[in-house]
Amino acid sequence: MIAALPAIALAALLPAAAIVHIKNFTYVPATIRVHAGDRVTFVNDDDEAHTATALDKxxxxxxxxxxxxxxxxxxxxxxxxxxxxxxxxxxxxxxxxPRSSQ
Amino acid sequence: MKRRNFLEHVGWTGAGIVWTLGATGTLSAAGAQEDRGFSFVQISDSHIGFARPENPDVAGTLARAVAAINALPNQPAFVVHTGDITHLAKAEQFDAARSLLQSLKAPLLALPGEHDAIGSLKGYFASFGRKDAPDGWFSFDQNGIHFVSLVNVFDFELMGKLGRTQLDWLKGDLAAVPGSRPVVVFAHVPLYALYPTWGWTTEDGAEALQMLARFDHVTVLNGHIHQIIEHREGNIRFATAAATAYPQPAPGTAPKPGPLLVPADRLLSVLGYRTLELVPPSDLHSEDHPLA
Structure with missing residues (x-):
């Protein structure tokens, strides 16, 4: 019965999420800010194949x-x-x- | 192929290499083709695993190219695939590509493209690597031609480069080759600045081209661009091959490179393979064959 939980409890249970779209050979937005523990989803909207590869691997x-x-x-x-x-x-x-800066 | 194109490319003969573009019939009629012995074939950019409207059946078009090559009356000494064998370097894509290419009657040499190098070159080496080429690049001599196969796909350490190690190897490799011997170079990405805005260049390609400047006959064959483009710098002739998967826009004619949608009944006419025949002593006769 997740739907019955208060919103605050849900926020604590689920990591926040951000989405980066790959479109026209660019990451949109090019810079995003998230908090430690957050999940980022990359979506390739281009006809061409791409990767999102960290410089530090x-x-x-x-x-x-x-x-x-x-x-x-x-x-x-x-x-x-x-x-x-x-x-x-x-x-x-x-x-x-850091999470504390939220 | 249209007569107009054939005439355009006849203009290339002056430098000693006979360049023609067209279907076999056209060339036979022109008296330019007969069985001359040594030949090889170039195919490129098969992108196995790609499944979009620009070509929903890349396995089918590669199979068509393989069948056409197997049907050539003058069987090539080998077939070189100049990279982007797979679309996303996935194991099952390498397996599918290898299975399709294994039906070639002629031996296969396959270079990696940047699509084959996603993550690492492990998958490429497992399916298409050579024991005598632990780094991917190698050279050999056949029928009086010195062949050099290079790797210039993006790598975490060496983005868009041949890299120092490979350039040093190339220098040593070419040192023993007489300047009169024809040299044929394979690479995935063009070694010259074809269209840097779209990354269609090799950052340190000029250094390799300098090493090739002393040779009388140099031909550089590459893929990556998915269309036939010919270019010349001094003694060096560059030929970019059509893909077997899908075309891309001509340089600068679209905001970005990428798969180009053409009417379904036109697709096979913009895909193809290329035959190259040695016309002794040192001319190389190149002909592009559309898949239909």
Whole structure:
């Protein structure tokens, strides 16, 4: 009976989520801010295949065909830059803030 | 192929390499083709695993190319696949591609494209790697031609580059080759600046081209662009091949590169393979064959 739980309890149970769309060879939005423990979903809306690959290799979507999605939970605060392995001029940034700053 | 195109490409003969574009019939009528012995075939960009309206059956179009090559009266000494064998470098895509390409009568050499290198080159090496080429690049001599096969796909350390290690290897490899010997180079991405805005270039390609400048006859064959484009810089002739999967827009004619949707009844006419025949002593006769 999840629906019966108060909204605050739900927020505590489920990680917050953000979505990055890959469209026209760009990550949209190019920079997002989330909090530690949040989940980010990458969605490839392009006809071309792409990846979302961290420069520090802390995450890697592998190849995303059209319509494919990839999710990653960011446990630790920090600034994570990523790019597309197939089109290395495509860049994006995930800023992960500590949970306490929420 | 239209006569107009054939005439356009006859203009290339002046430099000693006979370049023609067209179906076999056209060339036979022109008296330009007869059984000359040594030949090889280039195919490219099969993108096995791709399944979008631009080509819902990439396995079918690759199979069609394989059947056409197997039916050539003058069987090639080998077939080179200049990369993007798979769409997403997934194990099942490499398996499917290998199974399709195994039905070629001629031996196969297959280079990785950036789509085959997603994550790592492990899948590529497992399916198409060569024992004598642990890094992916290699060279060999056949029928008086020096062949060099390069890897210039994106890599975490060496984005869009051949890289120092490979360039040093190339320098050593070419050092022993006489300048009069024809050199044929395979690479996935163009070695010259075909259209840098779309990443259609190799960052350190110029250094490789400098090493090739002293040779009388150099032909560089690449894929990646999914359309036939010919180019010349000094003694070096570049030929970009059609894909077997789907076409892409001509440079700068769309906001971005990517699969180009053409009417279904036109698709086979923009896909194809390329035959290359040695015309002794050192000319290379190239011909592009659409799949229909």
């Amino acid at each position: 802390s995450f890697d979507s592998d190849g995303l065909g059209t319509g494919d999605t990839y999710q990653h939970v960011f446990p630790k605060p920090g600034t994570y830059r990523y790019f597309c392995e197939m089109h290395p001029y495509m860049h994006g940034t995930i800023v992960v803030l």
